[in-house]
Amino acid sequence: DPSPESTFVCPIIIEDDRTGLDTETIRRALRDNLLYIQGKLPELASKNDLYMALAYTIRDRLLQRWLTTQQTYLKKDVRTVCYLSAEFLVGPHLANNLINLGIYEQVQKAVSESGLKLEELIAQEEEPGLGNGGLGRLAACYLDSLSTLEIPAIGYGIRYEFGIFDQEIHDGWQVEITDKWLQYGNPWEIARPEAGVEVKFGGYTESYTDENGNYRSRWIPDYVVKGIPYDTPILGYRVNTANTMRLWKSEACESFDFGRFNRGDYYGAVDNKVHSENISKVLYPNDEPIQGKELRLEQQYFFVSCSLQDMIRIHLHENPSLNSFHQKWSVQLNDTHPSVGVAELMRLLIDVHHFDWDKAWFITQNTFAYTNHTLLPEALEKWPLSIFGRLLPRLMEIIYEINHRFLDKIRIIYPHDDGKISRLSIIDESGEKYVRMAHLACVGSQAINGVAALHTELLKKDVLRNFYELFPEKFSNKTNGVTPRRWIVSSNPRLTFAITEKIGENWIKHLEDLRGLENYVDDGEFRDSWRRIKYDIKADLANYIDKKVGIKVDPSTLFDVQVKRIHEYKRQHLNVLHIVTLYHRLKNNPNLDITPRTFIFGGKAAPGYFMAKLIIKLINSVAEVIDNDPTIGGRLKVVFLPDYNVTFGQRVYPAADLSEQISTAGKEASGTGNMKFSMNGALTIGTLDGANIEIREEVGAENFFLFGLTTEEVYAKKAAGYNPQEYYYHNEELRAVLDLIGSGFFSRGDSSLFRPLVDNLIYDDPYMLLADYQSYIDCQEGVGRAYKDQEHWSRLAILNVARMGKFSSDRSIRQYCEEIWRVQPVKIELPDYIQANA
Numbered sequence: 033d034p035s036p037e038s039t040f041v042c043p044i045i046i047e048d049d050r051t052g053l054d055t056e057t058i059r060r061a062l063r064d065n066l067l068y069i070q071g072k073l074p075e076l077a078s079k080n081d082l083y084m085a086l087a088y089t090i091r092d093r094l095l096q097r098w099l100t101t102q103q104t105y106l107k108k109d110v111r112t113v114c115y116l117s118a119e120f121l122v123g124p125h126l127a128n129n130l131i132n133l134g135i136y137e138q139v140q141k142a143v144s145e146s147g148l149k150l151e152e153l154i155a156q157e158e159e160p161g162l163g164n165g166g167l168g169r170l171a172a173c174y175l176d177s178l179s180t181l182e183i184p185a186i187g188y189g190i191r192y193e194f195g196i197f198d199q200e201i202h203d204g205w206q207v208e209i210t211d212k213w214l215q216y217g218n219p220w221e222i223a224r225p226e227a228g229v230e231v232k233f234g235g236y237t238e239s240y241t242d243e244n245g246n247y248r249s250r251w252i253p254d255y256v257v258k259g260i261p262y263d264t265p266i267l268g269y270r271v272n273t274a275n276t277m278r279l280w281k282s283e284a285c286e287s288f289d290f291g292r293f294n295r296g297d298y299y300g301a302v303d304n305k306v307h308s309e310n311i312s313k314v315l316y317p318n319d320e321p322i323q324g325k326e327l328r329l330e331q332q333y334f335f336v337s338c339s340l341q342d343m344i345r346i347h348l349h350e351n352p353s354l355n356s357f358h359q360k361w362s363v364q365l366n367d368t369h370p371s372v373g374v375a376e377l378m379r380l381l382i383d384v385h386h387f388d389w390d391k392a393w394f395i396t397q398n399t400f401a402y403t404n405h406t407l408l409p410e411a412l413e414k415w416p417l418s419i420f421g422r423l424l425p426r427l428m429e430i431i432y433e434i435n436h437r438f439l440d441k442i443r444i445i446y447p448h449d450d451g452k453i454s455r456l457s458i459i460d461e462s463g464e465k466y467v468r469m470a471h472l473a474c475v476g477s478q479a480i481n482g483v484a485a486l487h488t489e490l491l492k493k494d495v496l497r498n499f500y501e502l503f504p505e506k507f508s509n510k511t512n513g514v515t516p517r518r519w520i521v522s523s524n525p526r527l528t529f530a531i532t533e534k535i536g537e538n539w540i541k542h543l544e545d546l547r548g549l550e551n552y553v554d555d556g557e558f559r560d561s562w563r564r565i566k567y568d569i570k571a572d573l574a575n576y577i578d579k580k581v582g583i584k585v586d587p588s589t590l591f592d593v594q595v596k597r598i599h600e601y602k603r604q605h606l607n608v609l610h611i612v613t614l615y616h617r618l619k620n621n622p623n624l625d626i627t628p629r630t631f632i633f634g635g636k637a638a639p640g641y642f643m644a645k646l647i648i649k650l651i652n653s654v655a656e657v658i659d660n661d662p663t664i665g666g667r668l669k670v671v672f673l674p675d676y677n678v679t680f681g682q683r684v685y686p687a688a689d690l691s692e693q694i695s696t697a698g699k700e701a702s703g704t705g706n707m708k709f710s711m712n713g714a715l716t717i718g719t720l721d722g723a724n725i726e727i728r729e730e731v732g733a734e735n736f737f738l739f740g741l742t743t744e745e746v747y748a749k750k751a752a753g754y755n756p757q758e759y760y761y762h763n764e765e766l767r768a769v770l771d772l773i774g775s776g777f778f779s780r781g782d783s784s785l786f787r788p789l790v791d792n793l794i795y796d797d798p799y800m801l802l803a804d805y806q807s808y809i810d811c812q813e814g815v816g817r818a819y820k821d822q823e824h825w826s827r828l829a830i831l832n833v834a835r836m837g838k839f840s841s842d843r844s845i846r847q848y849c850e851e852i853w854r855v856q857p858v859k860i861e862l863p864d865y866i867q868a869n870a
C-alpha cells in the first residue's frame with residue numbers, strides 16, 4: 033500500500049537500536065545525544081547538558097508511540113475530544129514520562145555512569161508554568177487521564193513565552209520575577225510551522241452578494257497574525273497512546289516591512305512583528321478574570337481561532353465536508369476563556385465554508401460543552417462591547433445574531449417578562465454594554481457542568497439559574513479529580529512502594545483499588561512503617577526548607593500545610609489567626625501543653641491584589657517573630673516557602689500531616705489540592721465547601737476535621753446583616769489576636785501596616801472569618817489532641833488514602849466521556865519492530 037503513512041514509517045525501522053528500552057541501549061543513546069545534540073563531551077557536560085541529553089533520549093522513545101497514535105486516529109477516523117484551555121499547568125515532564133513508559137529503573141542505571149543521580153537530572157527540569165492554579169492544573173491532569181484511558185484527544189492552548197511569574201520574597205513582600213522557562217530550550221516540544229494558520233483582528237465588515245445571489249459578510253481586518261503550533265506528546269500510563277498538547281505561538285505573517293525600512297523608519301519596520309508576537313508573550317497572572325484588557329481578548333480569540341481552523345483542516349483531510357463536524361469533534365471549553373469559539377465556529381462555517389445559519393448553529397451547539405469553575409459573581413467574564421466590536425467586528429455581528437435569535441425564542445416562553453430577557457441576554461445592557469461570555473457559552477453548548485456537587489447545585493440555584501430553568505437537561509456535575517501518576521507515584525515513591533507491596537499495582541490505574549488498604553489499618557507493623565515513611569519524607573522537606581529559607585523545622589512536629597493561590601476567600605489569614613492564637617496562649621502560659629506544629633504556607637498573589645499581598649507579608653511577619661522567639665522553644669514554627677509551583681507541590685503534599693481547606697462555604701468551586709493531600713495521607717481540616725464535602729463523604733465524617741458555617745448559614749447570616757464587630761467584641765481571645773496584629777507587634781511597631789487587613793475583618797469581613805473563628809480554633813484543638821495519639825492518627829491517615837479512589841481524574845474523565853463527549857477508547861498497536869513497553 034503506497035499510502036503516505038506507510039512510506040513514512042519505513043526509514044526508521046532500526047528501532048531497537050535507536051530507541052530500545054533496555055539499559056544498554058539507553059546508555060548509548062544518552063552518550064549519543066550528549067555529543068550530537070548538546071555538542072558536549074561527557075567530561076565537560078554540565079548537569080543541564082545531561083538533563084537535555086536525557087530528555088531527548090526519552091522524547092525519542094515517545095515518538096513512535098506518538099506518531100503511531102496519530103496515524104491510528106487518522107486511519108480509523110475517530111471521534112476526538114478537544115480540550116480548549118487558556119492554561120495547561122503540566123509540570124515537569126521527565127519523571128512522568130519515565131514512569132508512564134515503565135523505564136525508571138533502566139534509566140536510573142543508565143544515568144549512573146555519568147556520576148550523577150537520576151533524581152538530580154529530574155530536578156534540573158524547568159517546569160512550564162503555563163497556568164495560574166487549579167484550572168490550569170486540572171487541564172493537565174485531564175490530559176494525563178485522557179491518554180491513560182486511550183481516548184483520542186488534543187489539548188489546545190497558548191504557548192506563553194513567559195508563564196506565571198517566579199515569586200521571590202523580599203523583606204516579607206512578594207516580588208514578581210519574569211519566568212524565563214524557555215531560555216535553555218524546551219526539549220519536549222516540536223514546532224510545526226507547516227501547520228501554521230492565520231488569524232484576523234480589527235478592521236471592519238462589509239456585505240456582498242455572492243455568485244449564487246446569497247447575501248454574505250466579509251471581514252476586512254486591520255491586521256493578520258500567524259499561529260504556529262508547538263506540539264508536546266502526552267503519554268498515557270503503560271499504554272501506547274500518546275496524545276498531543278498543541279500550544280499556539282503568535283508570529284507576524286511578514287516580520288519585516290521593507291517599505292518602512294527603505295523610508296528610514298527602522299523601528300516601524302518591525303512594529304508588526306513586535307505587536308504580533310506580543311499576543312502569546314505572557315500569561316496574565318490573575319486567577320480571576322482580567323476585565324477589559326484588550327490583549328487578553330486577543331489571546332483568547334487567537335488560540336481559539338487557530339484551534340478551530342486546525343480541527344477543520346484535519347476534518348477535511350478525512351471527510352468530504354463539515355456536515356459531520358460535530359460527530360467527529362467534541363470541544364470542551366475550560367471556563368469561558370475560550371467561549372468566543374462559539375461565535376468563531378459559526379463564522380468559519382458561514383463565511384468560509386458557506387453553511388446557512390441553521391445548519392451552522394446545529395453543528396456549533398452540538399460541538400461545544402462548557403465547564404464553569406467559579407461561583408464568585410464578580411468573576412464572571414465579560415467584555416466591553418467597545419473593545420469587543422473594535423477587535424472582532426465580525427464576531428460581534430455573529431454574537432448579535434445569536435442573541436437576537438435566542439431572545440426571540442425566550443420571548444415565546446416568557447411573553448411579558450422583560451426582566452427575564454435582560455437577565456438571559458448575551459449582551460448586558462444595564463449600564464456600559466458588555467458581552468457576557470458565560471451566557472454565550474451556555475447558549476452555544478450542548479452541556480454545562482460544575483466541578484463539584486455543591487458547586488453544580490449552586491450554579492443551578494444561583495449563578496446560572498435562568499439558564500437552568502430554560503434547559504435543565506444540559507446541566508450536570510463532574511466532580512474534579514487529579515492524576516495519581518503525578519500526585520502519588522511520581523511525587524511519593526516511598527508511599528507508592530508501601531501500597532504496592534500490600535495490594536499490588538493495579539491501583540495506579542484503578543484508584544478505587546486503594547480500598548484494599550483498609551485490610552491493613554489494624555496491622556501494627558504496617559502502621560509503623562507508614563509512620564516511618566511519613567517521617568522520612570518530612571525530614572527531606574525539613575532539609576529543603578533549611579536550604580531554601582534557612583529555617584530549621586523538626587520533622588516530628590505536626591506539619592500543618594496550606595498551599596494554594598493567595599485569596600481572601602481561601603482564608604490564609606484565618607490560618608494566621610489560629611497561629612497567633614496559639615502564640616498568644618503560649619506567651620500568657622509558657623508551660624501550656626500544646627502539640628508542636630510547623631505551619632507551612634506557599635502560594636502566589638495576583639500582582640495587583642493588594643490584600644493578598646498583604647496577607648503574604650503578614651504570614652512572613654508573624655513567622656519572623658514566632659520563629660525567633662526563644663520562649664516558644666520550637667513548639668511553633670511558621671514557614672512561607674517562596675515560589676509555590678507544581679514541582680514544589682510534589683514535594684509538599686507527601687510531607688503534610690494536616691491539609692488546610694478552609695474557604696468560606698460556597699466560595700471554592702471544588703479545590704483539587706484537597707484531593708492531593710488526602711491521597712498522600714494527610715488529614716483534612718475543612719469547611720463544607722467544594723469537593724471537601726465529597727471527600728468527607730468518602731473518607732467518613734469521623735476521619736475529617738469539620739468546622740464552620742454551611743453555605744446556607746453563610747447566606748442566611750449575610751441576609752440578616754452580618755456584623756463582624758459582634759464577634760470582635762464578644763470573643764476576648766479573638767479581640768486580643770486582632771489587636772495584637774493591629775498593634776504593630778508583628779511589624780516592628782508599625783501599627784499602620786496591617787491596619788487595612790484588620791479593619792477589613794472587623795468592619796466588613798466579606799469572607800466571614802470572624803464568624804468561623806471559634807469553630808476553627810476548637811476544631812484545631814481536636815486536631816492537636818488527635819495527633820498526640822500517633823497510632824490513632826495513622827489509622828485515620830491510612831483510611832483517608834484507602835478511600836480516595838473517587839478523586840482520580842480517571843473517574844472524572846470517564847464521566848465526561850460517557851455523559852458529555854460520547855467518545856470511546858481506541859487501542860494503539862505498535863508495529864512489531866518497536867520494542868513493547870517493559
Ligand code: BZD
Nearest residue numbers: 164165166167319320321701702703704
Ligand atoms: O478551578 C479553580 C477553582 O477556584 C477551584 O475551586 C477548582 O478546583 C479549579 C478547577 O476546577 N479556578 C481557577 O483556578 N481559576 C483560575 O485560575 C483563573 C485563571 C484565569 C482567569 C480566571 C480564573
